[in-house]
Amino acid sequence: MFNWDWIMxxxxxxxxxxxxxxxxxxxxxxxxxxxxxxxxxxxxxxxxGYKRFILxxxxxxxxxxxxxxxxxxxxxxxxxxxxxxxTKFPKFKxxxxxxxxxxxxxxxxxxxxxxxxxxxxxxxxYTVSINFWFKAGSVEKIEYPLLDYQRMVIMRNVEKMLxxxxxxxxxxxxxxxxxxxxxxxxxxx
Numbered sequence: 001m002f003n004w005d006w007i008m009x010x011x012x013x014x015x016x017x018x019x020x021x022x023x024x025x026x027x028x029x030x031x032x033x034x035x036x037x038x039x040x041x042x043x044x045x046x047x048x049g050y051k052r053f054i055l056x057x058x059x060x061x062x063x064x065x066x067x068x069x070x071x072x073x074x075x076x077x078x079x080x081x082x083x084x085x086x087t088k089f090p091k092f093k094x095x096x097x098x099x100x101x102x103x104x105x106x107x108x109x110x111x112x113x114x115x116x117x118x119x120x121x122x123x124x125x126y127t128v129s130i131n132f133w134f135k136a137g138s139v140e141k142i143e144y145p146l147l148d149y150q151r152m153v154i155m156r157n158v159e160k161m162l163x164x165x166x167x168x169x170x171x172x173x174x175x176x177x178x179x180x181x182x183x184x185x186x187x188x189x
């Protein structure tokens with residue numbers, strides 16, 4: 001029997017915001033969810049079958065090459081994990097993640113902004129799971145240095161603001177490149 005009270009007690013203990021959504025996932029064996037991150041706290045509860053997760057902390061951002069914010073695959077890595085192009089994505093060789101197998105009655109906590117690549121394993125058919133997404137808790141005080149996930153939040157927000165200000169998401173890269181080369185290159189005194 002599924003213990004809803006236990007899941008909801010974690011919200012209180014961890015001081016997360018409200019439950020924003022649940023999602024029942026049913027997948028065929030061999031199904032792959034490409035590496036991505038979510039902007040909310042995630043409790044992943046397995047009901048049937050087994051899934052393999054590879055988890056990467058936010059510090060691995062540069063190694064995983066996420067798509068730009070306004071891209072249709074926003075929050076998803078550009079790297080094909082089954083056939084990585086190391087010429088195009090050389091830092092992927094340095095990516096260091098954690099592997100875990102989740103089975104029936106297991107619950108996996110995936111912190112917000114942690115990348116995760118998920119595969120339904122071949123153990124007899126299909127998998128069933130439920131996700132519980134919770135909004136982040138309120139921030140009383142920002143402490144420095146920033147945590148890696150906070151840096152990701154800032155990068156996303158800067159990218160969004162520039163795209164809106166420029167009225168063209170494709171110009172964001174050029175703007176950031178101009179700022180960097182004009183102010184922060186090693187040739188500047």
